Amino acid sequence: xxxxxxxxxxxxxxxxxxxxxxxxxxxxxxxxxxxxxxxxxxxxxxxxxxxxxxxxxxxxxxxxxxxxxxxxxxxxxxxxxxxxxxxxxxxxxxxxxxxxxxxxxxxxxxxxxxxxxxxxxxxxxxxxxxxxxxxxxxxxxxxxxxxxxxxxxxxxxxxxxxxxxxxxxxxxxxxxxxxxxxxxxxxxxxxxxxxxxxxxxxxxxxxxxxxxxxxxxxxxxxxxxxxxxxxxxxx
Amino acid sequence: xxxxxxxxxxxxxxxxxxxxxxxxxxxxxxxxxxxxxxxxxxxxxxxxxxxxxxxxxxxxxxxxxxxxxxxxxxxxxxxxxxxxxxxxxxxxxxxxxxxxxxxxxxxxxxxxxxxxxxxxxxxxxxxxxxxxxxxxxxxxxxxxxxxxxxxxxxxxxxxxxxxxxxxxxxxxxxxxxxxxxxxxxxxxxxxxxxxxxxxxxxxxxxxxxxxxxxxx
Numbered sequence: 001x002x003x004x005x006x007x008x009x010x011x012x013x014x015x016x017x018x019x020x021x022x023x024x025x026x027x028x029x030x031x032x033x034x035x036x037x038x039x040x041x042x043x044x045x046x047x048x049x050x051x052x053x054x055x056x057x058x059x060x061x062x063x064x065x066x067x068x069x070x071x072x073x074x075x076x077x078x079x080x081x082x083x084x085x086x087x088x089x090x091x092x093x094x095x096x097x098x099x100x101x102x103x104x105x106x107x108x109x110x111x112x113x114x115x116x117x118x119x120x121x122x123x124x125x126x127x128x129x130x131x132x133x134x135x136x137x138x139x140x141x142x143x144x145x146x147x148x149x150x151x152x153x154x155x156x157x158x159x160x161x162x163x164x165x166x167x168x169x170x171x172x173x174x175x176x177x178x179x180x181x182x183x184x185x186x187x188x189x190x191x192x193x194x195x196x197x198x199x200x201x202x203x204x205x206x207x208x209x210x211x212x213x214x215x216x217x218x219x220x221x222x223x224x225x226x227x228x229x230x231x232x233x234x235x
Numbered sequence: 236x237x238x239x240x241x242x243x244x245x246x247x248x249x250x251x252x253x254x255x256x257x258x259x260x261x262x263x264x265x266x267x268x269x270x271x272x273x274x275x276x277x278x279x280x281x282x283x284x285x286x287x288x289x290x291x292x293x294x295x296x297x298x299x300x301x302x303x304x305x306x307x308x309x310x311x312x313x314x315x316x317x318x319x320x321x322x323x324x325x326x327x328x329x330x331x332x333x334x335x336x337x338x339x340x341x342x343x344x345x346x347x348x349x350x351x352x353x354x355x356x357x358x359x360x361x362x363x364x365x366x367x368x369x370x371x372x373x374x375x376x377x378x379x380x381x382x383x384x385x386x387x388x389x390x391x392x393x394x395x396x397x398x399x400x401x402x403x404x405x406x407x408x409x410x411x412x413x414x415x416x417x418x419x420x421x422x423x424x425x426x427x428x429x430x431x432x433x434x435x436x437x438x439x440x441x442x443x444x445x446x447x448x449x450x451x
Contacts, residue, residue, distance in 0.1 A: 079322045083338075084306050084314050086285055109448045110289050110302070112320040125291075125300050185342065186323065206322065210339060214322035 048173055051165035058156050060198040070097040072222040082211040101232040115234050122234040129234050259393045259407055260382050263373035271370050277401040277426055279361050280305055280313045288445040333363040352441055356433055360418055364392055400426055
């Protein structure tokens, strides 16, 4: 009897295409790159201008990444379906611990959890748990590699994305534009916003070619607090 | 010779009896024949607000989970959009004049066989094969339940209607003998579907399960 595959493992990874849900990929990247701060919503949207001293900004980001051992935060995800003028809001909590531990858990209006525990990926949908080996899937492996490059700061020099740096009086904005053709089909751009002291990411926008946007706001952050290893397990 | 003729007659009668008794309408009486109007049946699409479902779609050994948004966008158009829990759009069907038009599909699902199946099944779930079609209406003695029978080529669609609420509680698609697909619906007090389950019978391994998680 053939085992039923999940969306994640069923995606073809051959022919030079990687179809993993890119939103998660970028999310994973953002999670491990920076700690998250308060007040993601409601900051004033004044005009952004290009950052002049990008070397200094990259250095600050890299330093912060080095200092971050763990992050815990609530999140609010809003999916804006432009054609339908419809917003879908989901809420949850996430935990991250260096090097390779992540738990991303939705609690409202549905229960869905993804855990990355070193070389394992676990998914809990309602009460069903599925386990996957990171090394058994090219796409999982790529996610892991991107996560590592985020941790050590290499992502800022990555040829996978063209990164542009902007700022206004209150925030910095990094625009990550995928360089890979397959990625471009699914994702036009990701915007990462973080505070002017470069202490935290406050918001993420993932913009699809059709104009749909997924926005994630972070709040109630705990930085470098102890996290039980049980958090990165699923039963 | 006479013995074998009798044997043949008996078997034929038995077969006819089995086929007749297998028909969903065999305990119902034909009341009328006519075109199904919007006012005859409660629509799955809510005209006032969008519906949000937790969705599980199992197709050819692949299992996709996510959210389905069903929304009427103008007086004649609705959309059914499937996104993953993480927010990625998998497909978007536009519903207009009882037809589904694919507006977007994520590359791994963009296979003619899968798209055709999805389109056909979603059309069935959304009762698009029922409205504006010529139907034979059968009624139970009590008058509580009725069946709308629609014949399309070799297939017959049977819609089991609760006469009081005008909701479709079950749909069966039958070939000449065997059931091909079955859809079951459960509704809340506002007559919005809270659970919809579609299952194929036979070789096609496709299953769709929707659970309403709308806050409205």
